Amino acid sequence: MSSKLHVLNSSEEAGRSGARRPPGPLALELQKTMLRLKGQYMSEDGREVHYHQLRSSGLFQDYEGVARQLCDCDLTELDDNEKKAFFVNVYNALTVHGLARADPLPASVLELDRFWALTAYNIGGHLFSLDDIEHGVLRGNRPHPMADKPPFSEDDPRRQFALKSCDARIHFALVCGAKSCPAIQVYSSSNIEQALTTAAESFCSQEVAVDEGRRTVTTSKIFHWYASDFGSSERQLLQWLCGYLPEETRSQLERLLDSAHPITLTSRDYNWQLNSDSRSAL
Structure with a gap:
């Protein structure tokens, strides 16, 4: 599999020194x-990227230099909060990097063959695809929704970097390149807890609708694809939502949950069009 990965931060120099750099300064440089x-x-608002201007800029070249330094990063020094912020930032940066390097720029990320499975970085001498970062590290080595096995086997050295548990809020921080994705933000280990709560509240306020009369709750497809990350049942998912909805919507949902009558949970269509705007084509 590794031979098929599109490793975007590889170079003749990267990783050759054998030295391992502390992750703190590099994480800070990545954030900046x-x-x-x-x-x-x-x-x-972080929902659109101007890819054409980005990829021809000097700042993007600077970013690619930072990305190459990831090859020498010592991941073993990261605690869980640092790891969560680091890998969320790296995931979003890798997504933008991969799409900025796509030629021609696609109308939809789905046009790119296995984009999330094959777009990768060398981080500390290990190869991580977007899928590896999301499902292996950030979801605590849980299977992809379309798979029945976790990404990292017991003897995979990358397994040591998986978070101990799955924090469902990360779904509202990860940007896959589609218009229906959450907004791009930049996270630090010091603000990651509050920032993830804010990201979840912002996403839920826009993507969750409660029709009390029809006893229907409409959500993003994310809640359908990753339902098990929010609870072991549909009711637990709805209870999880109550913690992140605006007051009026939360009250409506709580009244539905307090009733003995069934609730219909449905999902709106996901817009896979690229998260760019008209300026990206200039």
């Missing part, structure tokens, strides 16, 4: 560079 990219080549 991502913030500069976001300020210049993304919409203010």
